[in-house]
Amino acid sequence: MSKPQVINDEAEVKLARYQVIHDTHYRYSAPVSLAQQLAHLVPRDCAWQVKHQCQLEVSPKPCMRHDGLDVFGNPLTRLVFERPHDTLKVSAQMRLDVLARPAAVLQDSPAWEDACAALSYSGTALPADLLDASRFRFQSPYVQVKHNFAKYSADCFVPRRPLLLAVQALMNKIFTEFTFDAVATQVATPLLQVLQERRGVCQDFAHLMLACLRSQGVAARYVSGYLLTQPPPGQPRLIGADASHAWVSVYCPRQGWVDFDPTNNIRPALEHITLAWGRDFADVSPLHGVILGGGSHDPDVQVTVLPLTEDGAIAQA
């Protein structure tokens, strides 16, 4: 969860090609006798992303492996380990292209009140895309819907403002008022505490923004993925220097889903690689499991995002 520098968005570029390596390594202090793991490490198919190759290497060999889709349409790998093991290594390697998306014109979006009203129950039939968006309008394990969040975002949601302009204002507000601090929070840090202390990491900012949006009645989902970062000037790209990233996607009745990255105050384009989306982190955490035994364990997670040239060679920074 680094605070990355973003490469300049060059409008004429239509495609970016990447290799991503995502290694998770658990070293347990006591043997694990039984483990069940769910991995969201295979990127989902979407209109702006083409997957060329993706493999998931798991060690030790699981007793059971099943690849399928979760209820939100994300690729999900189920792993079961029934023999004692004291390490677990899951390594995902993927090559994919990110395509340029047509830029949403923010001021063309409907007033945010109308957008919310379109999603609200009116006793009439609900079209499929609105029903799908409705999944992401409410409280979820890491995202509370509370008056505090509505209050915090009230100055962005002024009457009759176009929805996407209001969302942009909220993204800007969070980016400006919050400090990126990799040690301030853990996964379980309650959002109200994040709001109070005004610091956190990308996951916290995404959850906070979702809480504000949903407290206003907007449908918004959590996107898990990666971000291309630039090494410091004059230094080579380091393997494992990157991290998982998270941002949000907002449903607008006219434009469909539009992404916003509150950690960097930008709208994701060619540098954001999408893995999965859900209501929040709990739905799409890259590797989630229940283990028996294990003692204390902190995972060693290494992510490397390598830009490739069109012929697949590693591009030089």
Added chain:
Amino acid sequence: MADLLADYSLNDAAYNELLDTDGQVRPHWRRIVEQLQRNTPFQLQLRQDLLARQIQENGITYNVYADPEGADRPWELDLLPNVIAADEWQVIAKGVAQRAELLNQVLADLYGPQTLLADGLLPAELVFGHNNFLWPCQGIEVPGATYLHIYAVDLARAPDGRWWVTADRTQAPSGAGYALENRQIVSRAFPDLYRDMRVQHLAGFFRTLQETIARQAPADGETPLVVVLTAGRLNESYFEHLYLARQLGYPLVEGTDLTVRDATVYLKTLAGLRRVHAILRRLDDDFCDPLELRIDSALGVPGLLDAVRQGRVLVTNALGSGVLESPGFSGFLPAISEKLLGEPLLLPSIASWWCGEPPVLEEALGKLPELLIRPSFPSQSFDPVFARDLDEPQREALEQRLRNRPYAYVAQEVAQLSQAPVWQSDKRCLAPRAIGMRVFAVAGPNGYRVMPGGLTRVAAQADAEVVSMQRGGASKDTWVLGSRSTGSESWQGMRPLGVADLVRSDPYLPSRIVENLFWFGRYSSRCEGNARLLRIMLSRYVDDDDDPRALEAVLSLGERLGLLPDGEGGQTLEQRLEQALLGDEWPVSLRTNLQHLIWTAGSVRGKLSQANWQALLELQIEAQELEVQQTDFGEALDFLNGLVMSLAALSGFALDDMTRDDGWRFLVIGRCIERLQFMSESIASFIRSPMVDDQSALEWLLELGNSSITYRTRYLATAQLIPVLDLLLLDDQNPHAVLFQLRTLLNSQARLVERFDLPASSKLASLERQLSGFSLATLENSLFGPSSVRAVLNGLAQLLESIAQASAEISDQLALRFFVHVDASQRTQSS
């Protein structure tokens, strides 16, 4: 009659179950009133007392969450049943069955195609906003398309005599077990009436439940094993879980008793894993699987959802069924009934306003003072509130709250409950009280079957309008009159059992229960030793005349055993004794050990007989009295005397009252290990001290070994070393002697070695040979003078210390072999 109804006033605003508007007894109540009239108030009070005693004896309780100790509260049951006439019941039963069918179809739609949402018949807000709508369950196909196996509905009777629905229970409806228990008690209080009035039986309901589970469980050719999954003994209706499990003949298990391997659920027993085919869950669905549902749940079974998905196990009610408990649904049901069933909804719901639609919100706000405001979802931190109870600023705050998030609130008309007669013990007459009725339906092969009866709940106070067991109300049996179906209604033993079915032990005993029985044995024996030692210390301390050296000796024994804090902290002896007895910060105080004992007893309650449990309850009451004891050692001594007796009763139950299965064997081993350790260490410590020949010291040693009387009857003399050691060490007819305990332990161990194919341990056996070969004559041999006697004693002490150590090792070995998977900590991780 005039006497009985002297205090019985008619409330014009409410329907009265007993009297019509003219004050005449309604026809279906006449029989019961005539019968009551034939009794004197005194006789009726006797029956009510009998009821209360039976409840206590059966151990029927209801836990109140608000109580930090999770203490049980006795179930309250009124002497009089509520009586419903046959024709009236037909209407109710038809309505309840239809509603169950409808709600089942709603669940099938929500976890399937969601057309009700797409068609605008249900708001997405109510479903997707509900924390019990479980996304990972969408698309799972359940056997027979049955989501609701048991459904319960809360009904209230309006002043016009019609019954209205106030709430739907779809998650894991509780109360059916209490209804059955109420029936068994009240029918015994009025056996003649019960027979003459042709009250309909409840057994068919439970039989249908068993049959449905057996039919739908994926048995794969095996006899299905069904378990009742409970959240544990702190749950408010744990008694009912226990009771239902016993009545239905299913093992009662907790999440940690189950494991999922290869998408199949297994029960962990001492003899290994046994496949579970169906789970009757009394645990909320979101807690059922920490892998895919609530990741913070420590109560569930990781992987359960996938086992359900693969069709390897039946879960009743289906995971995800809790979503329908939102009060917001009821207003939408009439239209859904027309759509899904093509017929009008028979049972009306109490008027409600789901605030998610702006015009509805405004309407509700317009009549706010008349309404009850409830949260749409259980995750909200908002308790239902009667708006009429609020002052102006509070009402404005509530209005603001509703406007901020309207879809999260439901306004309901306040139900005017009907009134039924209850027996008043203090006035010895009948009085009217508000009642509500919970009615149950179970899925059968041809639709839902409604239990002819139910749980009638009674408001706690005369003027109360809310019925809730949580808030301290009582309950009533519910008598539905009418013609009984012919044939026997006894439902136990659905098929005749033959010789081939004979079972001599419980094959489905979870390892966790066995481990707790083991610790139950250890703690009961530990408390006993502890109490005896403290009694000796206190009595010698209180009784100044005694030999002060005897007191010194017993105190130093207490210190060496680690039961008495040493005086290095500068405390007085009095403070140290008090700490050993009651100390919060002293980890091995008697009070702490008693708490452990009561805790473990609670977790093996299903294995203890009614009488045994009763003895434990009394022990608990005694232990609570100890809390308020001040430093009065005289009272403390009284307490210790009582405690030693109660603990002896416990051990009597263990010997006399339990079948000799694996659980019992571990209990006995636990007791033995503890007693062996305690007596071996005490005697070793004693014979190493210079007090070996001190008469008063020998006296207390006999007392510690509970052998004073035996000694006196045998020797008619004061205590002397050789006979005391014979009695406490070597007499294999004395159950308190070390050798006796050693042999019992060896025997029990041999049984386990045989049964579970364990490597036999020879250490204990060789110690037994050494001890039984020990000759007390060596102590008489004065050939080498006192120093040789000392050497013999030291050798003996060493042997005893080895015995104590070896028994501790056995405890560790058993834990490693049998309980290691019970203890392994389960955790979730995300990265």
